[in-house]
Amino acid sequence: MQIAVITGGSSGIGAALARLLAERGWRCVLLARGREQLERVAKEVGGEAEPCDVGDRTQVEEVVDRVGERHPAVHLLVNNAGLTRRKGFLELPPEQIEEMVRTNYLGGVWCLLAFLPLLEAGRPSDIVNVVSVAGTVAHGSSGPYAAAKHAQLAFSRATTVELAPRGIRVHTVNPGPVETPGFPQRMLLERPLVRRVVLTPERVAEAVLRSVEHNRAEVIVPRFLRLAGAVQALAPASLARLVSRAGGRAGALPDRERRPR
Ligand SMILES: NC(=O)c1ccc[n+]([C@@H]2O[C@H](COP(=O)([O-])OP(=O)(O)OC[C@H]3O[C@@H](n4cnc5c(N)ncnc54)[C@H](OP(=O)(O)O)[C@@H]3O)[C@@H](O)[C@H]2O)c1
Numbered sequence: 379m380q381i382a383v384i385t386g387g388s389s390g391i392g393a394a395l396a397r398l399l400a401e402r403g404w405r406c407v408l409l410a411r412g413r414e415q416l417e418r419v420a421k422e423v424g425g426e427a428e429p430c431d432v433g434d435r436t437q438v439e440e441v442v443d444r445v446g447e448r449h450p451a452v453h454l455l456v457n458n459a460g461l462t463r464r465k466g467f468l469e470l471p472p473e474q475i476e477e478m479v480r481t482n483y484l485g486g487v488w489c490l491l492a493f494l495p496l497l498e499a500g501r502p503s504d505i506v507n508v509v510s511v512a513g514t515v516a517h518g519s520s521g522p523y524a525a526a527k528h529a530q531l532a533f534s535r536a537t538t539v540e541l542a543p544r545g546i547r548v549h550t551v552n553p554g555p556v557e558t559p560g561f562p563q564r565m566l567l568e569r570p571l572v573r574r575v576v577l578t579p580e581r582v583a584e585a586v587l588r589s590v591e592h593n594r595a596e597v598i599v600p601r602f603l604r605l606a607g608a609v610q611a612l613a614p615a616s617l618a619r620l621v622s623r624a625g626g627r628a629g630a631l632p633d634r635e636r637r638p639r
Pocket residue numbers: 385386387388389390391392409410411412413430431432433458459460461481482485508509510511552553554555556557558559560561579639
């Protein structure tokens with residue numbers, strides 16, 4: 379049986395992917411911090427729950443030990459766990475900037491390193507890093523999130539090359555805005571002209587699976603958003619100003635409105 383490990387598997391894109399893979403006969407091991415919701419989704423997909431903060435290297439290594447006892451080989455790792463605060467560097471408390479880097483960037487690094495022996499045992503195997511269009515475009519109003527996603531994108535691209543000789547394929551999926559519990563897109567959904575840009579988690583889950591099935595190194599969903607990265611490369615300051623003014627705060631919620639964990 380094919381074994382998939384999905385970080386952030388209790389909600390949004392990760393939960394949609396777990397459902398899709400389970401339909402295709404995969405056994406899914408789901409990682410997230412909140413135990414109750416994690417166990418609920420794991421039960422729903424006939425999978426396994428492993429409560430874990432991916433930003434904590436020791437916790438990740440302990441999970442790998444437990445998973446390795448049950449499954450000597452892993453065939454797919456999806457680094458999907460992530461969070462946003464939609465605030466700038468001057469607004470966000472330092473500990474939340476650190477949390478953003480630990481979760482959105484380092485979490486994927488620790489999972490890749492710790493799961494590597496199990497992925498090698500499962501060769502040919504795949505890793506998918508769920509990054510973001512925010513990894514290709516920086517603007518003022520979500521600077522710490524974009525910075526962590528830029529780091530995650532560089533990590534993903536570098537390991538695509540580094541792991542190829544080991545028979546492990548690394549794919550990058552960069553979604554645009556997706557309506558999920560942790561990333562509510564209320565303000566975009568309220569604007570008739572841009573509403574259609576907002577994706578469902580199921581659409582991103584399909585893009586993740588396609589990237590593996592068609593061995594695509596890097597995909598952007600929806601495809602036209604690749605333009606954003608190109609414009610940023612050619613005119614970074616103008617694009618940053620435009621995005622910050624037009625929609626950088628779209629969907630921003632005061633902290634008290636965020637869902638509790
Ligand atoms: N939604 C969007 O607009 C969008 C766009 C582009 C990219 N993305 C990326 O897609 C990924 C999934 O986001 P989503 O939209 O599906 O959000 P979501 O519904 O909030 O799901 C996030 C998942 O990550 C888990 N998580 C958060 N911090 C964690 C940590 N430190 N350790 C382990 N698990 C952790 C959450 O569970 P716990 O809180 O219980 O740990 C949850 O299962 C993220 O990497 C995000 O950056 C999202």
